[in-house]
Amino acid sequence: MSALLESYAAGSWFRATDDGTPLLDATTGDEVARISASGLDLAAMVDHARTVGGPAVRALTFHQRASILKAVAKHLGEHKEELYALSARTGATLRDSQVDIDGGISTVFSYAGKGTRELPNDTVILDGGTEQLGRTGLFVGQHVWTSRPGVAVQINAFNFPVWGMLEKLAPAFLAGLPTIVKPASQTAYLTELTVRHIIESGLMPEGSLQLLCGNPEGLLNQLGAQDSVAFTGSASTGATLRQHPAVLHGGVQLGVEADSLNCSILGPDVTGDDAELDLFVKGVVAEMTVKAGQKCTAIRRTIVPAAMADEVVAAIIAKLAKITVGNPANEGVRMGALASLGQRDEVRKAVQTLRGSAEIVFGDPDHVDVADADAETGAFMSPILLRAAPGASEPHDVEPFGPVSTVLTYETLDEAIALAARGQGSLAGSLITRDPEVARTVTLGLAPWHGRILVLDRDAAPESTGHGSPLPVLVHGGPGRAGGGEELGGIRGVLHHMQRTAIQASPDMLTAITGQWIKGSVQRIDDEHPFRKSLAELRVGDTIRSASRQITLADIEHFAEFTGDAFYAHTDAEAATANPLFGGIVAHGYLVVSIAAGLFVEPKPGPVLANFGVDHLRFLTPVKADDTIDVTLTVKQITPRNSAEYGEVRWDAVVANADGKPVATYDVLTLVAKTLDS
Ligand code: NDP
DSSP states (O other): OOOBOOEEETTEEEOOSSOOEEEEOTTTOOEEEEEOOTTOOHHHHHHHIIIIIHHHHHTSOHHHHHHHHHHHHHHHHTTHHHHHHHHGGGTOOHHHHIIIIIHHHHHHHHHHHHHHHHSOSSSOEEEEEEEEOSSSSSSEEEEEEEEOSSOEEEEOOSSOTTHHHHHHHHHHHHTTOOEEEEOOGGGHHHHHHHHHHHHHHTOSOTTSEEEOOSOOTTTGGGOOTTOEEEEEEOHHHHHHHHTOHHHHTSOOEEEEEEOOOEEEEEOTTOOTTSHHHHHHHHHHHHHHHGGGGOOTTOEEEEEEEGGGHHHHHHHHHHHHTTOOBBOTTSTTOSBOOOSOHHHHHHHHHHHHHHTTTEEEEEOBTTBOOOBSSOTTTSOOOOOEEEEEOTTOOGGGTOOOOSSEEEEEEESSHHHHHHHHHTTSSEEEEEEEOSOHHHHHHHHHHHGGGEEEEEEEOTTTGGGOOOSSOOOTTSEEOOSGGGOSOOEESTHHHHHTTEEEEEEEEOHHHHHHHHSSOOTTSOOBOOSSOGGGSOTTTOOTTBEEEOOOEEEOHHHHHHHHHHHOOOOHHHHOHHHHHHOTTTSSOBOOHHHHHHHHHHHHOOOSSOSEEEEEEEEEEEEOSOOBTTEEEEEEEEEEEEEEOSSSSEEEEEEEEEEEETTSOEEEEEEEEEEEESSTTO
């Protein structure tokens, strides 16, 4: 008997009290492992997450969490070979395993990078700017995002045992939530090995990651209003979870990512000689065969102009005929097995239903020649291409979760869009066209039905990531049938786990609450220029108010000549007078900003190392010749970088004229040494 998978629960590895259910190798039918959660205390797991994991994660800033994620990704990268070897037992070829394992690791890296670059080194995120709620600015509003003191439960599908876990774990961890992973049983051995490596690395705080191998019955009963469940799998399990009392009445947030009938559309402009035809055919064949078509984003509906259908079908068949099916560990094999014999039965059933309105033009669902494997014991299946009769409904309703796609035809663009919409909501769609008008019409027609749309032509092709690949920086999820959930999308995926709250208070209170200086709150001016203070000494609210300086016509002329910016508003009095906004010569905006820099900098060497940018620059009032300006610079946000000897300081800059009217506002971004001797 093979080993029983263990769960990682409440700080230790747990082995079930019974023998469990066998999990079989997709290729050989041999037992890989057994699975059971008998005797597992689910309430203790949830409690451990809430009382140990959650507080430990939330004690860390976003940057500290991000650096842990980076270390986890690096650590998993060192164990890839071992993971690939086990992954082969799920039926995956090396290329399939890379999609799952490398894809998962790079998603964690991506979140580590985004967390460091796009989130503050703090535990609260500001959402948008302040809203002045009273007449004079004594009472303002600010939206903030905070971490929930809850648990993120993930229930995953069998097809991506590593990516599926990591793409949910990384955003939740960054958001400050502990995670309980419940992998699909069929491939849970690969998830278990991955979690084991993470736990053994000691990188993640105890309680922030737990693993439930086996039946999760009763888990949702333990959850409450601060908890969430992110589910990927069949629409029917998704529907069961939606009905759960914890979701219906208990306030548990449920995200569903279910099966969807994604389509790829060939534009009406593409002819037999175009490179786009080849791109289209390659895309369809790749989506049918990578992971043996067991991808929630795979192309189930291949939508082509009626006039091109014969040519397209012939081209797809020619490519499918070259696909070698067999032992995924064999280098010559292009497509491995389905995850299990049960899954193959499901796909065969789906193909049978599709045959109600479509004929098979390639492949035999009941027979395939296999390389280096036994077709009886392994869950092998030939790629199957069907061609639907006009008006067919089954291809829009039935999802064959395997290497199957159905060709449908259209006469007009409206018809193509209507066909796509009959899928009732998809994760991903693609359009292959060279024509910008087709691109706009079809994309805008498809967008309400899709979470992601790839528009592909020969220009984008060299760098295209393909139809089926969810990317950490883009949203993954779709409306309607696809479940209505949304994951990833960079920091959006983090914010799904957090609570947005509108805070109303005085500017000083908001500065204290958010840790960022809010306009209207105290500005501290002391004898020392803030540019002489290290990061450790600077405080939010430290301010310098500069001396004033007149900007003369000679200054403007000099700047025009020196930079070459001789725009008429700065050089031609008559034309400038005719300009309805200026009514005369005005200073260049960049001259104003340059002179402002001259007014606020402290020139001697010191802790300020560099000015690395300006955000939100707006020119509000024109500066005419002989106007006088001054500048007020206030420390708005201090962000120590974890690994460096310096941090970032964001300064609020307001340049005003002699009447006190703001002429320019912006944020100045600097790098400042952490200590004076660093
Ligand atoms: P399921 O919906 O049966 O399973 C998905 C996950 O939900 C698994 O972890 C499963 O655990 C768990 N689960 C099942 N029942 C419950 C329940 N009552 N409460 C809590 N968790 C539950 O999908 P399968 O993985 O079996 O795949 C079936 C079909 O789903 C496929 O053929 C395909 O059509 C579709 N699918 C869609 C995917 C997508 O990404 N959109 C991905 C994979 C599948 P366990 O494995 O232990 O039963």
